Amino acid sequence: MIALAAATLPAQTLWTPQHFWKQDSAYVGAGACSGCHTEIYQKQTASNHARSLRPLLEVGEFTAHVPFDLFDRGSGARLTLVRGTDQRLDLEWAFGSGAKGITPVGRLQSGMYAESRLSWYAATGGVDFTTGATKFTPQTNAESLGRPLKKDEIVECFGCHTTGTSRDNVEPPRDNMGVRCERCHGPGAEHIRAMQNPGAPDKKIFQPRRLDGFAQAQMCGVCHGMPPEDTNFQAIRFIQEAPNTVRFPSQRLVLSRCFNETEDGLRCTVCHDPHTDVAMNRGAPEKACIACHTAGTRARAKICPVAKENCASCHMPKQQVMAHSLFTDHWIRVVRGVAASHAVQ
Ligand code: HEC
Ligand code: HEC
Ligand code: HEC
Ligand code: HEC
Ligand code: HEC
Ligand code: HEC
Ligand code: HEC
Numbered sequence: 001m002i003a004l005a006a007a008t009l010p011a012q013t014l015w016t017p018q019h020f021w022k023q024d025s026a027y028v029g030a031g032a033c034s035g036c037h038t039e040i041y042q043k044q045t046a047s048n049h050a051r052s053l054r055p056l057l058e059v060g061e062f063t064a065h066v067p068f069d070l071f072d073r074g075s076g077a078r079l080t081l082v083r084g085t086d087q088r089l090d091l092e093w094a095f096g097s098g099a100k101g102i103t104p105v106g107r108l109q110s111g112m113y114a115e116s117r118l119s120w121y122a123a124t125g126g127v128d129f130t131t132g133a134t135k136f137t138p139q140t141n142a143e144s145l146g147r148p149l150k151k152d153e154i155v156e157c158f159g160c161h162t163t164g165t166s167r168d169n170v171e172p173p174r175d176n177m178g179v180r181c182e183r184c185h186g187p188g189a190e191h192i193r194a195m196q197n198p199g200a201p202d203k204k205i206f207q208p209r210r211l212d213g214f215a216q217a218q219m220c221g222v223c224h225g226m227p228p229e230d231t232n233f234q235a236i237r238f239i240q241e242a243p244n245t246v247r248f249p250s251q252r253l254v255l256s257r258c259f260n261e262t263e264d265g266l267r268c269t270v271c272h273d274p275h276t277d278v279a280m281n282r283g284a285p286e287k288a289c290i291a292c293h294t295a296g297t298r299a300r301a302k303i304c305p306v307a308k309e310n311c312a313s314c315h316m317p318k319q320q321v322m323a324h325s326l327f328t329d330h331w332i333r334v335v336r337g338v339a340a341s342h343a344v345q
Helices: 004-008 038-045 141-145 151-161 181-185 189-195 213-224 233-241 243-247 249-253 284-292 311-315
Strands: 053-055 068-072 077-081 089-095 101-108 113-116 118-121 126-129 146-148 318-322 325-328
Touching: 068 126, 077 141, 089 113, 101 146, 113 141, 141 146, 213 249, 243 249, 243 318, 243 325, 284 311
Parallel strands: none
Antiparallel strands: 053 089, 068 077, 089 101, 101 113, 101 118, 113 146, 118 126, 318 325
């Protein structure tokens, strides 16, 4: 589903995050961090990162639409969503927080995982075909219910939507569903042991603040699209020219002059609090633009001749990459042909 990046960039840029944290430790689950980092824990638990994988039965947007049925022209089948275990495609997992959409994943009678042919979309508030699902014509009964997922694919789905999974055991405990603490900071058992000793010199946990802009784009890009090295002209051209890459902020941001002409690069965390959603920090990106694009600052960035506010609406316009979803273009630049009235803030 977002394999585009992996198909065009070198193999070592796949989603394995281990090379960022290096500590040797064991996973303890997000709950174990709550006692000492209460504030971060609470806001992170409510975030879309944390909610990007849940048991389907916890997800009201979806359960409210059951029972549901729809005629599928592609397969000629009538698709019905019903409560209970029915053995044809038992939907167990909800992928996506619902900020844009929720796609259920479950198992077919054969035991194979499959992505449901029906998803829920925030833009319409209703159930519709899963993005991409209508591009292929189901050949079997099983395929009319959902797209069967090969082992590698299901490992990747859970890999980007959970914390601490392994190839042999993709399904996480409740505490580690979604993108949680140890997904970005690495396993935390040794950290907790060390922190029980006041004054311990080594905190034994990964602190991403130490990364420069490019390394941070890589760390987030493990899931948000691996950025190309600046000598990989072929990949850069591909990213500039393929409109779908707007979905991958790490790949687009590094094309920007704001990124390349700033010492250490422009970090994601200049505009985003990694522990909450964009909705909780609406003013942060604009504050960042103005902090650099003001006369007399160290960045020596130019002043806009056109406007003094709503910077992102013109320079980071939202684009419709897929049905029902808008994405913000992180290649910050003068985008010709985007009038303010058409830009969505
Ligand atoms: C026993 C209390 C305790 C627990 C439990 C705990 N931490 Fe910490 N943590 C601390 C203290 C104390 C510090 C150092 C002070 C600070 O930076 O807030 C710290 C610092 C950190 C830092 C910053 C490290 C740095 O080098 O600046 C990170 C990241 C972190 N903790 C993540 C976690 C994660 C993830 C968990 C759960 C796996 C966790 N902590 C559980 C006490 C704890
Ligand atoms: C393990 C994979 C993974 C990593 C690593 C990751 N993200 Fe995400 N991110 C996701 C997923 C999945 C979502 C979609 C959440 C949902 O279902 O709505 C998301 C959503 C987001 C959102 C949108 C949240 C909202 O407002 O709805 C922002 C912003 C974001 N990520 C920033 C970051 C930044 C910055 C980093 C690096 C510090 C990062 N992410 C690292 C997987 C990841
Ligand atoms: C390379 C990491 C990665 C893989 C693999 C991955 N996802 Fe995601 N997924 C993300 C990120 C990042 C987001 C949020 C940004 C976006 O939508 O691109 C996301 C968003 C979603 C959403 C929310 C709706 C939407 O489109 O924003 C759903 C549903 C979803 N993924 C389902 C899946 C399923 C099902 C699979 C396996 C077939 C899968 N994902 C594989 C990283 C991944
Ligand atoms: C999407 C990746 C991501 C997730 C998930 C995540 N963090 Fe962080 N965390 C970061 C980044 C990036 C920083 C550095 C922020 C900065 O540069 O200001 C950070 C910083 C920290 C710090 C250092 C204090 C500070 O304000 O800089 C602590 C403590 C921490 N995180 C704890 C946690 C805990 C506990 C959880 C789970 C409840 C968690 N983090 C989940 C990415 C993440
Ligand atoms: C860390 C400092 C920094 C931040 C934050 C920043 N920029 Fe920049 N930006 C620069 C620098 C340096 C340049 C190159 C010099 C120039 O043209 O001003 C630049 C260039 C630009 C350009 C000209 C691009 C081109 O291709 O000629 C635009 C437009 C722009 N920035 C808009 C923005 C907007 C909008 C934001 C906020 C969403 C932003 N910048 C955030 C530093 C920054
Ligand atoms: C209504 C749309 C719009 C808004 C809002 C807007 N800009 Fe611009 N900006 C433009 C256009 C169009 C240009 C190109 C002007 C030209 O080339 O004559 C431009 C040019 C720029 C440049 C390049 C200037 C140069 O001399 O090369 C920068 C930097 C910039 N804007 C930053 C910002 C920042 C920061 C904000 C928010 C404070 C902002 N813009 C708000 C439309 C906008
Ligand atoms: C100069 C500011 C800026 C920087 C730096 C930045 N972003 Fe964003 N980002 C934004 C803005 C603005 C939005 C749209 C916010 C809104 O909808 O209110 C956004 C939205 C997002 C979203 C939500 C989905 C979407 O496309 O709207 C994700 C995911 C995201 N950013 C990831 C990242 C990652 C990963 C990085 C680092 C590689 C990064 N961002 C760096 C400004 C920034």
